[in-house]
Amino acid sequence: MLRTALRNVLAHKARLTMTALAVLLGVAFVSGTLVFADTTANAFRNASSQSLKGVAVSVRADEVTTAPAMTGGEDGKSTTALDIALARKIRRLPGVDSVRPIVHGQATLAGKDGRPVNADTKGQNLATNYLPGRDGKDSRFPLREGRGPAAEDELALDARTAAKAGYRIGDTVRFATDGPALTKKLVGIVATDDPQVTAGGTLTLFDTRTAQKLFRHPGRFDEITVEARAGTDEHALTDQVQALLPSNGARAISGTELAAEQSAQIAKNTGYLTKTLLVFAGIALFVGVFLIANTFTMLIAQRSREIALLRAVGASRCQVVRSVLVEAGLLGLVASVCGFALGLGIATAMRPLLNTTGAALPDGPLVITPAAPLASLAVGVVITVLAAWLPSRRAAEIAPVAALSSVDQAPPARALRVRNVLGAVLTGAGALVMLYVSTLRTSKESNLMAAMLGGVLTLGGVIVLAPLVSRPLIVLAGKVTTRFFGVSGKLAEQNALRNPRRTAATASALMIGLALITGLTVGAHSAQQAMAKEATQGLTADYKVNYSTARGLAPDAAGKIARLPGVAAAAPVTTAQLGTHGEYAVITGTDAKAFGEVARLDFRAGSLHDIGPGRIAVSDEFAGRAGLQVGTTLDAEMGGGMDSGKAVKRKLTVVGIYAKTRTVDEALGTRADVLPYSVTKQFDNLLVKAEPGKAGGLEHMIRAALGDSPLLKVRSQEQLIKDNNESVTTVLSMMYGLLGMAVVIAILGVVNTLAMSVFERTREIGMLRAIGLDRSGIRQMVRLESVVISLFGAVLGIGTGIFLAWAAGGLTTTSMHDYETVLPWGRLGIFLVLALMTGVLAAIWPARRAAHLNMLRSIQAS
Structure with missing residues (x-):
């Protein structure tokens, strides 16, 4: 055997x-x-x-941030004393060979074309201080060209970033750390093995004093790394260093532990x-x-x-x-x-x-x-x-x-009945689960698992039922093929119906790929339509201005923009956390008069003009959750982030209720009431309305007025919609690519079935030739059979995909209030055309082989 x-x-x-x-x-x-x-x-x-080579101990502050008011220190800087005095104490410990006090930050570089250098990647824009040793060089960053930065007006870049941005030694580099653009002279180009840089990020180096000025308090550091002498116990040294640190705010970790932490994080990410x-x-x-x-x-x-x-x-x-x-x-x-x-x-x-x-x-x-x-x-x-x-x-x-x-x-009738019953049960169960999913309103893990279960059951049920469904659909297609192609069309229909299981199995392979692609396409298109609506809902401003970092706009930004020629109104917007009755929301602070020029709210009670000191409006959704109505006085908790202990109690009165919109958060008050409790103590963004016919050239004027920083975003309504759509389009393109392999295999299945079917029907094809069907008729018969099978799979796949996308759409309605299933008819039509073309292309070789069979030998075949 x-x-x-x-x-x-x-x-x-x-x-x-x-x-x-x-x-x-x-x-x-x-x-x-x-x-x-x-x-x-x-x-x-x-x-x-x-990057950790030679590091025996690393000392790091527990909180590292450059955003104001995040940690309670002046300007938001960490109050942990990682300073030069601590570095010297560590240096005097027995077994210590050297210490490196390091400053960490981020610097976004603009290339010579004015665009941010890594705008098309997710790489980090790292910045740190260059620490020359006795030889005048920093061993972490071997020099490729020039020298290390030594003055306030100098910097160095990694080689890849310099090449990408088009900078050479001596060029003036434009960058931003957390605000307006700055310029410094490029004096050095270095190599680096930092994984965040080699993965597509950028590295900018400054001398220590400049780095501290840009990112921290003068004299303060984010990290101190320690190199040990040969034979020194790493863990014992870590304990000695920890003993020198304050009881909270900083910790020492051994190089081995640090490497293990990074390896675990790498494993998790990959x-x-x-x-x-x-x-x-x-x-x-x-x-x-x-x-x-x-x-x-x-x-x-x-x-x-x-x-x-x-x-x-x-x-x-x-x-x-x-x-x-x-x-x-x-x-x-x-x-x-x-x-x-x-x-x-x-x-x-x-x-x-x-x-x-x-x-x-x-x-x-x-x-x-x-x-x-x-x-x-x-x-x-x-x-x-x-x-x-x-x-x-x-x-x-x-x-x-x-x-x-x-x-x-033919398969036994009982086997087909059992299969049909099983298919009906699976399809019904899957449909019921998906109908239940359509009533859910959140995408929490249990709901996602329910959606996956329903999708698998539905797809499985359709696959099992495919032989039963194939007959009416193929008969319907056969009427079209018979009408337009005569005998060849009728034969193609009969061949596809001859073995429903085989036809269904071939079509099911194509159906699975198309069901997933259709489901993703319908979901993505519906999400894009909802996001496009929400991105500009209630917005009458021509531009939205903000930084790409957590930093807000300076207090005088609104005044600068309002004074520009062609500007009709400029409304600064800030946000803070508001808590009441156990419910939390984000409150927007602005100038009511200016805001009325750049946005339009649908008030259900009260009006925008009723807002004033101590008087706020809330969205209808938040009002329903917190049990609020016009005239309600709140003992509100303002600010504090996620820590209610840091919140400040304020009495606020509800004077208006408006329909929820993305332009405004769940509550709206004056900027004087909100600004003191915002995270940044600055404005999050600025909404700018242009005078009629003056919007075109306003973007460049706004950029120039605010320092032309690479971090600055000045986006029109069209750009806001485009930015929202781009993320969905990128993910969808990746999904298409990943599902492409499944579709290719499905096409191979159609080719394989037709080729083997031709071999199986060799005698039949010889008889058809003998009674008058010429070679072109044989080719046409095989092609039409392929097209019928492919279209059958496409109809099943597209129909199933639409149903799954509609049902799963229910999970998005909380995060995307305007979501509704919108069918992209153009793309669905393209899918059907592609399925038809797949059938034609898949039949090329089998049809050619069938047409070239020897008539007499085929009739004699067993």
Whole structure:
């Protein structure tokens, strides 16, 4: 039986090609993901270990921030005394070789084109102090060109950033740390292994005094690193350093612990990406299961006489099953080996591909651990064997006499009834779960799990019911093909109906991919429509002005902009936390008169003009939650962030209730009432209304008036909508790419089914040729059959995807109040056209082969 299995694989290798390709592609996705994950994690670890090289102890302040009023210190700086005096005390400890007092910050660079250098990535804009040793160099940052910064008007950049921005030694560099633009002279270009920089970030270096001035209090540091002499116990030294620190506000951590923390964080970050990619790899493999099962079902049907003969000469049912499974195992093994090799190429391409979406992943050589090839081979072989198990069972159950007398046996009526009942139960259960999900209003984890369960049940039910559904849909399509293509169209319909299970299995592979793509497309389009509406809802201003960091706009910003020619109104907006009756909300503070010029609110009670000192308006939603109405006086808790103990009690009276909108938060008061309790003690943004016909040139004037900082955002209503849409579009493009493998495998399934069907119907095709159907008619018949199957899968997939997207949309209504399912008819039409083209392209080779069969030999074929 083993020799029989080996001979069968070799004898049918052409017919198994498409199946092998499906397994190969699925395994390539899995192996590429695993190798990519190992490679990325290793690159991060290597860069991290280089940046920590020689560090025995690190002393860090517990709170590090540059935003005002976050920690209670002056201007919001940490009050922890990491200063030069502490650094000198640590230096005097026994076993200490050297100490490095370090300042951390962020600096956003503008390139020579004026745009932020890494605006298209998620890389960090790191900045720190250059610490020259006795040789005048900082060993952390080897110099490539020039020298280290030594004066207030100097800086250095990492080599990659300098090249990307187009800067050379001697150029004036424009940047911003937390406000208006600054300029300094570039005196040095350095190398760095910092993983945040190698992953797409930037590094800017200043002398220590300048860095402290820009990011901290003069004389204060964010971190002190300690290098130990040879033979010094790292943990004992850490304890000694900790003894010198204040009881709270700072802590010492050993270099080993710090490396372990960073490794854990790296594993966590890469783990999310790996899991996401493996989910899509799993989808591709699941789609491949249909192709594998179809292939072995058709092969077994074609070899039923051979199997009957084996049974007749003594082969048991178990031996027949094992023989088929051995064939599947050999196929899976060969395909998995080739798939793993292809996966190495996929792993190499993933980093630059993901970086185009702003992922900011570091460079590094491919890392192949034993787990990756072993897991890939196991997945490929197991999936192939499992997919072939049911066909092998069917082969073993065929009676020898029945097999000798018939090549194509219809499945028992009872089996079809059981399948239909099971499909109805699964579909009904899935639909009920999804209908329940549609009534939910939050996307908490339990609701997401319910949506996933409902989606899986619904898809599974549709797959099981597909043979039942195929008949009416294919008959309907057949009327069209018969009307326009005559006999070829009718034959195509009959061929598709001949074996509903086979047609359904082929179409289901395509259906799964299209259902997921359609669901994502409908959801993303609906979200974009809701976000576009909410981004500018109630906004009559032409521009929204704010910084891209937590820092707010200076108090005089509104006055500067209001005085510009062409400006009709400028309303500064600030926010703080408001708590009452156990409910918390964000309150917006502004000037009511100016705000009325830049926004329009739908007041249900009261008006914007009623707002004044101690008088606020609230949204209808917050009023409902907190039990508020016009005239209610609140003992409100203002500010304090998440710590109610730091909040300040204020008496406020509700004088108005308005319909909730994204332009204003859940409460609205005067800026005098809100500003003292805001996190930044500054304005979050500025809404600017232009005079009629003057909006066009206003953006450049606003930028110039506020220092033309690379951090400054001046966005029109169109840009606000575009920014919201871009994030959704980026994610959707990634999903399309990841689901593309599943669709490719589904297309291979259509090709495979048609090719094997042509072989199975060789005698029939010869008879058709003999009675007058020419080669073009044969080609047309096979093409139309392919188109019918593809369109059947597309209709099922698009219909299922729309239903799932509609039901899952209920989870977004809390975070996106204007969300409603909006069908992107253009894209759905494109999907149908692509499905039609898929059918035509998939039929090219099978149709050509069918048309070129020898008529007489085909009639004589067994």
